[in-house]
Amino acid sequence: MTDGERQEGKPLSGRFKKTVFLNDETGTRMYLQRTLKTVVTTKGAGLHTGARVALTLRPAPVDTGIVFHRTDLPGSAPLPALAHQVGDTRLSTLLRAGDVSVSTVEHLMSALAGLGIDNLHVEVAGPEIPIMDGSAGPFIFLLQSAGIEEQTAPKKFYKVMEPVEVSDGDKWARFTPYDGFRLDFTIDFTHPAFAQKNRRVVLDFGEDAYIKDIARARTFGFMQDVETMRSMGLALGGSLHNAVVLDEVSVLNSGGLRYDNEPAKHKVLDAIGDLYLLGHPVIGQYTAYKSGHALNNALARALIEREEAREIVSFRAEEDVPSAFQCWRLRHA
Numbered sequence: 001m002t003d004g005e006r007q008e009g010k011p012l013s014g015r016f017k018k019t020v021f022l023n024d025e026t027g028t029r030m031y032l033q034r035t036l037k038t039v040v041t042t043k044g045a046g047l048h049t050g051a052r053v054a055l056t057l058r059p060a061p062v063d064t065g066i067v068f069h070r071t072d073l074p075g076s077a078p079l080p081a082l083a084h085q086v087g088d089t090r091l092s093t094l095l096r097a098g099d100v101s102v103s104t105v106e107h108l109m110s111a112l113a114g115l116g117i118d119n120l121h122v123e124v125a126g127p128e129i130p131i132m133d134g135s136a137g138p139f140i141f142l143l144q145s146a147g148i149e150e151q152t153a154p155k156k157f158y159k160v161m162e163p164v165e166v167s168d169g170d171k172w173a174r175f176t177p178y179d180g181f182r183l184d185f186t187i188d189f190t191h192p193a194f195a196q197k198n199r200r201v202v203l204d205f206g207e208d209a210y211i212k213d214i215a216r217a218r219t220f221g222f223m224q225d226v227e228t229m230r231s232m233g234l235a236l237g238g239s240l241h242n243a244v245v246l247d248e249v250s251v252l253n254s255g256g257l258r259y260d261n262e263p264a265k266h267k268v269l270d271a272i273g274d275l276y277l278l279g280h281p282v283i284g285q286y287t288a289y290k291s292g293h294a295l296n297n298a299l300a301r302a303l304i305e306r307e308e309a310r311e312i313v314s315f316r317a318e319e320d321v322p323s324a325f326q327c328w329r330l331r332h333a
């Protein structure tokens with residue numbers, strides 16, 4: 001069950017097209033780390049700079065984790081996608097190492113969490129990840145186009161053993177033990193375009209549920225805030241093509257909303273991305289009220305610091321993995 005036992009898996013070649021690790025004692029398949037099959041590239045504009053940049057995703061060896069690289073700054077330090085690398089959370093989640101940074105990583109991180117990608121090099125030719133359509137949908141499409149490959153080491157999970165909570169005024173976020181991954185998020189958002197019942201989202205994680213119910217939820221903002229941000233030189237790439245924009249009474253996007261509760265679902269999408277900065281999928285429940293990038297990061301750091309409240313686990317048989325993550329079993333021909 002613990003990650004020190006990785007060496008027990010032995011590759012059996014010949015029986016399957018690719019290497020499959022079997023557990024010595026039980027003969028069952030181990031639950032393995034995942035990366036992409038091929039390199040994929042896309043281009044898109046950054047939300048804040050408006051600059052169009054290339055984004056390339058490259059397969060990475062086992063235990064690499066997700067690592068960002070600024071290809072416009074040759075030789076610059078790599079930026080591991082880990083909670084303690086987060087340097088700014090005011091507008092998005094930004095990773096920093098020294099004077100190198102990359103911002104708006106949360107929607108791509110959310111897509112990687114949704115598809116259970118453990119190891120990947122993310123190369124971006126500018127200071128922020130392209131906003132695409134403001135959701136994780138285009139990243140899901142990109143990752144699925146590349147294909148997903150199992151690797152030769154057990155997948156690790158961050159298991160919540162005891163409750164951990166952080167708060168800031170009336171906002172709070174909490175982890176509690178749970179045999180799966182459940183998110184229960186409430187926004188405090190009174191607006192004529194949204195009914196009271198659309199303020200809360202509860203998601204029992206599974207890849208299908210994530211792709212169908214969460215991944216397409218776009219970021220959102222108010223017209224008056226957009227105008228203020230533009231006057232500060234921010235949100236230069238923001239438009240009705242990559243955000244739900246509201247005025248005081250209505251949704252300004254001509255196509256309307258993708259879900260009745262799209263803003264609450266986007267907050268869940270953001271939380272899934274922010275929590276993936278733990279470095280592994282979470283086995284536990286996340287409950288939050290009015291949380292955002294700052295509090296999500298504080299919660300991830302609090303869980304890391306409270307050693308008795310968490311454990312890093314892996315599974316010696318696929319069948320032992322909580323059903324929430326069984327979606328990541330690949331079919332073996």
Ligand SMILES: [Zn+2]
Nearest residue numbers: 106219266270
């Ligand atoms: Zn977001």
